[in-house]
Amino acid sequence: MTALTGATSASEDRPAGGVGGRPPTSIQHTTMPVLGRLSPYATRDELVAHVAEAARQIRIQDLKLVHHAGAGHIGGDFSAIDVLATLYGAVLNVTPETVDDPERDRFFLSKGHVAGALYTTLAAFGFLPVEQLATFLKPLSKLNGHPNRNYVPGVEANTGPLGHGLPIAVGHALSAKLDVSRRRTYVLVGDGELQEGSNWEAMMAASQHELDSLTVIVDRNRLQQGATTRETNDLDPLDQKAAAFGFAVVEVNGHDHGELLDVLSAVPFRPGKPTFVIAHTHKGHPISFMSNNVAWHHKVPNADQLTLALEELSLDQPQEEGSDA
Amino acid sequence: MPDTLAERASSVADRPRFDCRDAYVTTLAELAKADHRIVGVVNDSVGSSKLDAFKKAFPDRLINVGIAEQDMVGVAAGLAAGGRIPFVSAASCFLTGRALEQIKADVAYSNHNVKLCGMSPGMAYGELGPTHHSIEDIAWLRAIDKITIVVPADPIETAAALRWAAETTGPVFIRVSRMAVPAVNADDYRFVPGRAVTLRDGDDVTIISNGTVLWRALVAAEQLAAEGISARVVSMPTVKPLDVDTVVAAARETRGIVTAEEATTAGGLGGAVAETVVQHQPTRVRILGVPEFAPTGSAGFLLDRYGMSPEGIAESARRLALR
Structure with a gap:
């Protein structure tokens, strides 16, 4: 299965700056502050607060990005942003200055269709200019609907077709092992994506080679393009499956920055075993009308929906989740 | 023009024949000895690729992912992302057919420095039939941008192409045949x-x-x-x-x-x-x-x-x- 970028819904709500259209006539929409990293002496509370604010800013910017581009995968973006913000804001040993250092930690985004979330996160931490986000999906932009490592600093692989990131991550973790290097490998996969058999091939190899520097994070939002995973090809019991494939399995609330920080910084949990983090998330989180709503896989917010969503994000305490899948 | 064939023997048909896999494994071992970045990646294909000696010489550097071609090519891309130079060595029919999308996205489009060595290509598997024939590999890969496709004709060219591939950054596909062929290229x-x-x-x-x-x-x-x-x-x-x-x-x-x-x-x-x-x-x-x-x-x-x-x-x- 391939996740296609496309605004098949809400196209009538597109602003003038849609794909292939004229430049946006509206106000400059790339307004996100660059947050960078805290000092190595920051306390856990400071780190969690930093990541939380980064995630909030990334969501605000990403909403504007998708609205102005007239396309994108906002649902999946919002289920993954807390993981992305935690990784780039407090976990990964990579900064704009070390983006080409062979000893940097690697993050592979296997669910490449949430490229908008990745670009926005990379911009939030200084890997690319925030203004460049305005080119998202525009003709000849480096910011394609799926990421290209040859055009965007910080992108490690050209993903898009599903089931590719995990094998690449296994290969990178193997290279680190051969180099006797401490560099770590993280890969974020969608849960629907785990229906691709290549992931399970790679998990067997990761286990066989005892790649404990590898951390697989599953964005477990339980929704795929058109339906729930349960209706489509149920993955449960996912924890038992991963454990049977030789992984140390941890479950976290994928929107809780403290939990994410604690788990993603503490890997590996079992020497010799790769880690499998099941991050329970909601597509569209925390926007009331998007959260856990399959319609928002690649729906584009119109002007009213954008305003409403931005208002929700400006509240200090975002609304509680509605339902639990 | 290099020395003409007529100077070497009365007919090309009468010359001794060679299995190009021998030149492949010898050259790969030489390259691996000289450059620690070189690794082999196989799908249970150690024997059919004649890589037993390589495995003995470089036990850590022959990565066998098992019978899993998609993973094999993805892993090779990841190894390249970590600075290694992977030579993927697998039956061409499975390498190119089973892992075509990985070749396209993970290797070619990502521009990862992966060398894909299609073993026993064409109809080398003869009586095993069209499932094991790899007559489509050239057409499939020709349609993909950024990948150099090499079909060597003899052991000399096989070795020369491998040396070039090792010292060149970028995706390469090389066919390595098991069919015995005479030398047609000059020694130099x-x-x-x-x-x-x-x-x-x-x-x-x-x-x-x-x-x-x-x-x-x-x-x-x-x-x-x-x-x-x-x-x-x-x-x-x-x-x-x-x-x-x-x-x-x-x-x-x-x-x-x-x-x-x-x-x-x-x-x-x-x-x-x-x-x-x-x-x-x-x-x-x-x-x-x-x-x-x-x-x-x-x-x-x-x-x-x-x-x-x-x-x-x-x-x-x-x-x-x-x-």
Whole structure:
């Protein structure tokens, strides 16, 4: 299965700056502050607060990005942003200055269709200019609907077709092992994506080679393009499956920055075993009308929906989740 | 032009034959010894790739992912992302068929420095049939941007192409055949990507070939010479990027072009040559290859059946030369 970028819904709500259209006539929409990293002496509370604010800013910017581009995968973006913000804001040993250092930690985004979330996160931490986000999906932009490592600093692989990131991550973790290097490998996969058999091939190899520097994070939002995973090809019991494939399995609330920080910084949990983090998330989180709503896989917010969503994000305490899948 | 074949033996057909896998494993071991970044990646294909000695010499550097081709190519891309130079070594039919999307996205589009070595390509598996034949690999990979496709014709060219691949950054696909072939290139042959080698001059007709069929083309030219037909034989080891100038020159200077290869007649070397002449220098082209799922038979039998015996190639060339 391939996740296609496309605004098949809400196209009538597109602003003038849609794909292939004229430049946006509206106000400059790339307004996100660059947050960078805290000092190595920051306390856990400071780190969690930093990541939380980064995630909030990334969501605000990403909403504007998708609205102005007239396309994108906002649902999946919002289920993954807390993981992305935690990784780039407090976990990964990579900064704009070390983006080409062979000893940097690697993050592979296997669910490449949430490229908008990745670009926005990379911009939030200084890997690319925030203004460049305005080119998202525009003709000849480096910011394609799926990421290209040859055009965007910080992108490690050209993903898009599903089931590719995990094998690449296994290969990178193997290279680190051969180099006797401490560099770590993280890969974020969608849960629907785990229906691709290549992931399970790679998990067997990761286990066989005892790649404990590898951390697989599953964005477990339980929704795929058109339906729930349960209706489509149920993955449960996912924890038992991963454990049977030789992984140390941890479950976290994928929107809780403290939990994410604690788990993603503490890997590996079992020497010799790769880690499998099941991050329970909601597509569209925390926007009331998007959260856990399959319609928002690649729906584009119109002007009213954008305003409403931005208002929700400006509240200090975002609304509680509605339902639990 | 390097030394002509006629200087080496009375006929190419009478020369000793070699399994190119031997040159492959010897060269790969030499390269790995000189460069610690080089690793092998296989799908349970240690034996069929003749990599037992490599495994013994570099036990940590032969990564066997098991029977899992998609993972194999993805892992190779990841190894390249970590600075290694992976040589993926697997039966070409499974490497290119099963992992085609990984080749496209993880290797070519990502521009990862992965060397894909398609073992036993074409119809090398003979009687095992079309499931194990890899006649489609060239056409599939030709359609993918950023990947150099090399089809060596003998052990000398196999070794030379491997050395070039190791010292060049970027995606490469090299076919490594198990069919015994005579040496057709000079001992001091140096592989240059995208460069054809005119092994035999001629001005009546041109035969463009590579891989296991090239020596047959040379024997065909010998036969044609005996009846007064002067056939140029062009070795085209790089199918992509193609040596356009040499093809255009052949189209201009001779009466037609025969292409002959152990691959499908759609989209292979023949397709590449046809696309070139039709745009630059239209001429008659006869494409020899495998047009269908082949029936049961050895590779040699099947090549003969599809008009790629020396006599068959000569007949195709004769028709163009005498028309």
